[in-house]
Amino acid sequence: xxxxxxxxxxxxxxxxxxxxxxxxxxxxxxxxxxxxxxxxxxxxxxxxxxxxxxxxxxxxxxxxxxxxxxxxxxxxxxxxxxxxxxxxxxxxxxxxxxxxxxxxxxxxxxxxxxxxxxxxx
Amino acid sequence: xxxxxxxxxxxxxxxxxxxxxxxxxxxxxxxxxxxxxxxxxxxxxxxxxxxxxxxxxxxxxxxxxxxxxxxxxxxxxxxxxxxxxxxxxxxxxxxxxxxxxxxxxxx
Numbered sequence: 001x002x003x004x005x006x007x008x009x010x011x012x013x014x015x016x017x018x019x020x021x022x023x024x025x026x027x028x029x030x031x032x033x034x035x036x037x038x039x040x041x042x043x044x045x046x047x048x049x050x051x052x053x054x055x056x057x058x059x060x061x062x063x064x065x066x067x068x069x070x071x072x073x074x075x076x077x078x079x080x081x082x083x084x085x086x087x088x089x090x091x092x093x094x095x096x097x098x099x100x101x102x103x104x105x106x107x108x109x110x111x112x113x114x115x116x117x118x119x120x121x
Numbered sequence: 122x123x124x125x126x127x128x129x130x131x132x133x134x135x136x137x138x139x140x141x142x143x144x145x146x147x148x149x150x151x152x153x154x155x156x157x158x159x160x161x162x163x164x165x166x167x168x169x170x171x172x173x174x175x176x177x178x179x180x181x182x183x184x185x186x187x188x189x190x191x192x193x194x195x196x197x198x199x200x201x202x203x204x205x206x207x208x209x210x211x212x213x214x215x216x217x218x219x220x221x222x223x224x225x226x227x228x
Contacts, residue, residue, distance in 0.1 A: 111164035
């Protein structure tokens with residue numbers, strides 16, 4: 001079965017750091033571009049970061065650029081999101097999502113169940 | 122960034138009804154539009170991409186149409202499993218952006 005499983009969500013104080021992980025299985029992880037998408041409580045979806053299949057190309061939404069870093073370890077079928085300088089507005093469920101094709105601009109055909117990040121003092 | 126506006130925000134319908142959701146883009150996105158279904162507590166599920174291409178396994182009662190700036194998702198005969206929130210997404214311009222969602226409720 002093709003699936004993505006996120007972990008690492010937690011309650012953090014503003015200014016803190018957190019690392020999210022996402023493990024893929026049931027498909028050739030190294031062949032797919034990957035993304036992080038978040039959803040604040042009761043709100044819509046926000047794309048926040050992309051990484052190419054090789055890991056050599058990354059992109060970020062303005063809201064997280066300079067604070068978050070996306071990376072991947074294809075040998076271990078893993079995707080990461082290092083989150084620094086956390087703010088209250090980063091509170092959300094964070095999903096990892098697989099791109100349908102090999103493109104930065106693509107819909108997302110496989111999603112994880114999400115992991116909740118709460119930023120509060 | 123491209124703004125995606127969905128209407129209505131909430132829709133009440135009966136099982137068996139034909140339902141249409143509209144998504145408008147702030148500028149032309151040709152046909153690079155996707156639709157997702159999300160149920161409470163679950164991840165979004167890709168229904169349609171490139172405006173009208175049904176994702177594998179999605180029932181044929183779902184269809185998409187449109188081009189340029191105006192797009193629609195139609196459910197030909199609403200089923201109990203279809204009560205959910207639906208999001209459109211443009212992926213013509215970086216960054217990709219989503220509509221605010223349309224909640225389909227039971228009438």
